[in-house]
Amino acid sequence: MSRKFFVAVILLVIFSFAATSGYAQEVSCTDTYTVQADDWLSKLADRFFGTYLAYPAIVDATNAMANQDPSYTIIQNPDEIEIGQQLCIPSKEDAEAFLKPQAAEGKVLVEFWTTDNEEERVKVYEEVAARYMAQNPNVEVKIVPIQEAGVSQRIAVAVAANRMPDIVRMGIERVAAFSADGILDESAATAVINSIGVDDFREGPLKMVTNPTTGQYAAVPFDGWIQAMWYRKDLFDKLGLAAPTNWDAISAANCGVVGQDNFLYGVTLGTDPGQNYGHQVFEQVAMSNNAWPFDEDGNVTMNTPEMIAALEFYTSLQDCATPGPQYWRGAREAYEYDQSAMLFYSTYIMDDLVDGSGLESGGNVQLPTPDLAQRTGFAPMMAGPNGSASYGQLVTLGIMKGADPAAQDVIKFFLTDGYQEVLALAPFGKVPVLKSAVDGWKGSSEYFANYSPETLDQIANGYDTMQRWLFRPDYDATERAVIGDIEGRLLIPQVASKIALEGSMTPETGAQFLQEQVEALLAERQQ
Numbered sequence: 001m002s003r004k005f006f007v008a009v010i011l012l013v014i015f016s017f018a019a020t021s022g023y024a025q026e027v028s029c030t031d032t033y034t035v036q037a038d039d040w041l042s043k044l045a046d047r048f049f050g051t052y053l054a055y056p057a058i059v060d061a062t063n064a065m066a067n068q069d070p071s072y073t074i075i076q077n078p079d080e081i082e083i084g085q086q087l088c089i090p091s092k093e094d095a096e097a098f099l100k101p102q103a104a105e106g107k108v109l110v111e112f113w114t115t116d117n118e119e120e121r122v123k124v125y126e127e128v129a130a131r132y133m134a135q136n137p138n139v140e141v142k143i144v145p146i147q148e149a150g151v152s153q154r155i156a157v158a159v160a161a162n163r164m165p166d167i168v169r170m171g172i173e174r175v176a177a178f179s180a181d182g183i184l185d186e187s188a189a190t191a192v193i194n195s196i197g198v199d200d201f202r203e204g205p206l207k208m209v210t211n212p213t214t215g216q217y218a219a220v221p222f223d224g225w226i227q228a229m230w231y232r233k234d235l236f237d238k239l240g241l242a243a244p245t246n247w248d249a250i251s252a253a254n255c256g257v258v259g260q261d262n263f264l265y266g267v268t269l270g271t272d273p274g275q276n277y278g279h280q281v282f283e284q285v286a287m288s289n290n291a292w293p294f295d296e297d298g299n300v301t302m303n304t305p306e307m308i309a310a311l312e313f314y315t316s317l318q319d320c321a322t323p324g325p326q327y328w329r330g331a332r333e334a335y336e337y338d339q340s341a342m343l344f345y346s347t348y349i350m351d352d353l354v355d356g357s358g359l360e361s362g363g364n365v366q367l368p369t370p371d372l373a374q375r376t377g378f379a380p381m382m383a384g385p386n387g388s389a390s391y392g393q394l395v396t397l398g399i400m401k402g403a404d405p406a407a408q409d410v411i412k413f414f415l416t417d418g419y420q421e422v423l424a425l426a427p428f429g430k431v432p433v434l435k436s437a438v439d440g441w442k443g444s445s446e447y448f449a450n451y452s453p454e455t456l457d458q459i460a461n462g463y464d465t466m467q468r469w470l471f472r473p474d475y476d477a478t479e480r481a482v483i484g485d486i487e488g489r490l491l492i493p494q495v496a497s498k499i500a501l502e503g504s505m506t507p508e509t510g511a512q513f514l515q516e517q518v519e520a521l522l523a524e525r526q527q
Contacts, residue, residue, distance in 0.1 A: 027064040031089040035081050044087070049095050056154060057095040061088040063147070067119045077149035107140045108404050111165040113154070115395075117145035121425050128418030132410060139406045152177075159183060166403035167411060169222065172208050172394040173470045173484065179211050179218040180477040186216040188399040192408045193217050196415055196434070204463035205433045208394050212473045219396035220411055223423060223430040225346045226380050226392040226462035227284065230353070232341040233377030235261060244342055246383035247288070247313055255320040257341040267342040268322040268331035269314070271497050275327035278493035279486075281344045284391035286310040287467050288384035293486065293518060294479050300522060302514035306386055311499065311507035313384070318500035325497060332357055336365045336372065346392070347459055350428040351447045373450035380462050392466040394433075420444065431459055478525050485521045 033044065045055040059075050065088040066072040072086050081087075114125055122145045129141035144165065146154055151170055155178065158164045164183070178184050189209070193201060205221035229244045231253070236242075241256055242249040254266030270278025286292070291306035301307065322334050328345065335343035336356060343349070349357075353373040356365035369375060380390040397411050414422065419437055423430045424444040432441045438460045442448055448456060469483045486492065491514055498505040505513065 027061050027068075027088065027090065028094070029061065029065060029088040030091040030094070033087045033089050035083055035085045035087060037083055039081065039083075041078050041081060044089075048089050049092055054095060056157065057090060058087055059150070060146075061090045061095075062086075063117075063145070064088070074147070075150075076147050078147075078153050079149075104140060107138055108406050110139060110141045110167065110404055110407050110410050111144055112141060112167040112169075112407075112410065113144045113146050113151075113165045114169040115146060115148040115151065115171075116169060116422075116425065117147060124421055124425055128414060128421055129410075131417065132413045136406070136409070139410070141410055155183070164400045164402055166400060166407040168398045168400060170219070170396055170398055172219075172224075172396055173468075173480070175209060175219045175396055175398065176211075176470075176475075176480050177477045178398060183401050184218050185399045185401050185403055186211060186214055186218050188403060188405075188408050189220050190217045192220050192399070192411050192415075195408070195412055200434050200436050202433050202435065202461075202463040204466055205394055207473075208466075208471050209396055210473070219398040220415070221433040222395045222397050222415070223433060224392055224394040224463070224466075225348060225429040225431060226390065226459055226466065227280065227344065227346050228378050228380040228390070228458075228462075229382070230335065230343045230345055230349060231377045231379060232257075232263075232375055234375040235263070235341055236377065243377060243379050245379045245381055246388075247385065250342070250382075251313075251317070253342065254317050258320050261338075263338065263341050265322045265334065265340040266320040267317055267344070268326050268334045268340050269318055269496070269500065270327055270331070270344070270493060271318065271321075271500050272325040272327040273490060273494040273497040275493060276487055276490060277327040277331070278496050279490065280391065282310070282314050282492050282496065283469055284344075284382055284389055285314045285384070287389035287391070287469070288382040288387055289313075290384075290386040292472060293469055293483055294475060296474050298476075298479065300515060300518045302518050303508075303511040307514070308507045308511045309385065311495070311510050315496060315500040315507065325501060329360070333359075333365060336367055338368050347428045347431065348426075350451065351445075354447050354450050371450075373447075376451075378451075378455040378458055380458060381465060388465070389467045390462055390465045391468065392462060393468075394463070394466070431462065433463065478522070481525055482518060482521045485525070486518060489517075489521075491517055 041055040041058055045051065045058060049057065055078065059078055062072055063074050066074045072088060075081065116125065122143060125143045129143055133139060133141055151174060201221060209217050209219045209221055211218045231244050235257060236253065239256060239260060241253045244250045244253050257263045257266050270281045286307060289306045289310045291304060291310045293300065293302060295301050322330060322340055331343055332345060332352065334340040353376055356367045358364055381388055399407050415434065420440045423432055423441050427441060427445040432438055442456050470480050495505060495510040495514060499507060499510050
């Protein structure tokens with residue numbers, strides 16, 4: 001049973017803190033606490049440490065212990081703790097040291113919060129930081145692993161405690177909100193980008209981090225991934241089918257491959273109403289028809305002719321798609337098992353098309369086509385009747401207001417001397433934002449040998465056309481928050497399921513339902 005934690009930012013007691021050290025630090029628990037009904041993290045922090053604002057000490061100690069002891073589980077989201085879950089409670093003295101890191105005398109401290117939080121990734125970040133410190137003995141860089149889902153909460157508490165980190169690794173969707181809140185040092189981010197060289201950065205990422213109000217860069221692009229239609233190019237070539245880069249070609253191939261070489265389906269759609277996979281796929285479809293949640297005046301536009309057409313096209317693919325409610329796992333496995341000939345997926349699929357992905361029951365998919373990767377084409381762009389779009393994610397490094405100037409130099413080091421090491425941690429999901437890093441990235445994984453140079457170039461260039469509803473520059477923080485609500489409440493997958501599987505909605509009634517729901521979300525955010 002989930003329990004919401006509560007951060008009492010209105011308290012007069014301000015606990016000056018930062019965040020945890022890396023997983024490499026030894027952590028001991030003075031107490032092991034089992035979550036009870038009606039517990040939330042800030043209440044437990046007040047009980048054990050005397051301040052509501054110290055809840056990150058429990059989160060980070062528990063997460064550090066989870067890397068050593070399987071009786072603890074990672075707290076992915078501080079909003080969610082479960083009855084019966086074990087929490088590591090450090091001593092009050094240890095918690096104070098845990099939350100108030102100090103640099104050695106004569107040194108400046110740069111705290112670097114990273115959502116690359118797996119133990120092996122943290123070690124690489126710490127190794128890069130150690131090299132930087134060896135060259136800059138007056139600076140101490142502290143790598144701080146945090147959970148992606150908890151970034152906003154952690155920043156909110158840090159603001160309340162007047163103890164901000166220097167650098168935060170964050171998804172692009174958070175940048176606009178933090179910039180609007182005035183907690184990002186845009187001048188510092190701009191200085192870093194200029195120092196590395198504007199011309200070395202991909203144009204797309206720079207546009208995504210540009211604050212249209214100030215004209216400055218709100219954060220520094222770091223890495224990301226690209227979504228695409230992966231398809232059986234060998235089969236398409238045999239049947240004379242065009243690459244699935246536009247609505248007409250996708251529709252023609254969807255039913256055109258059924259029954260050919262024993263393929264049962266054209267594609268697998270995101271139709272599970274409880275999974276956000278359908279939202280990610282549909283958003284690209286919508287943008288390819290110039291369908292957006294809001295217009296330039298801030299009006300909700302979920303029932304426009306463009307949105308209705310996008311819903312109609314997307315759900316029409318179910319005619320020759322894998323049956324039943326599906327999400328990314330079913331889509332991935334249907335493609336790997338040679339059941340469907342097309343797959344919407346991010347670049348994270350690349351090693352799975354060589355080794356077979358992991359199964360929920362254990363083990364890996366046994367690929368019936370051993371050279372599946374070589375037979376697979378990559379189509380990141382989708383063209384619709386009124387536009388074209390690709391979809392993906394950009395990760396940035398934000399420099400927080402009040403950061404020590406050394407933070408700029410640390411980021412530059414991570415994007416130059418240490419960049420290839422960071423990219424190599426997950427090369428399929430860490431596409432470089434720097435043109436100068438592409439050749440090194442191509443050699444960072446043996447799996448890349450299974451793909452053509454053309455595919456690798458398409459991936460590297462994917463940022464140039466990548467879009468998201470969240471990236472639209474004329475959207476304000478409230479509109480971006482509503483877009484997050486649309487995805488978080490799974491509105492698109494619910495409508496897709498009702499149209500494609502249940503038949504209880506049409507594209508027109510589905511669009512009207514979305515219009516009403518999003519108008520309500522907007523009103524709720526504006527209160």
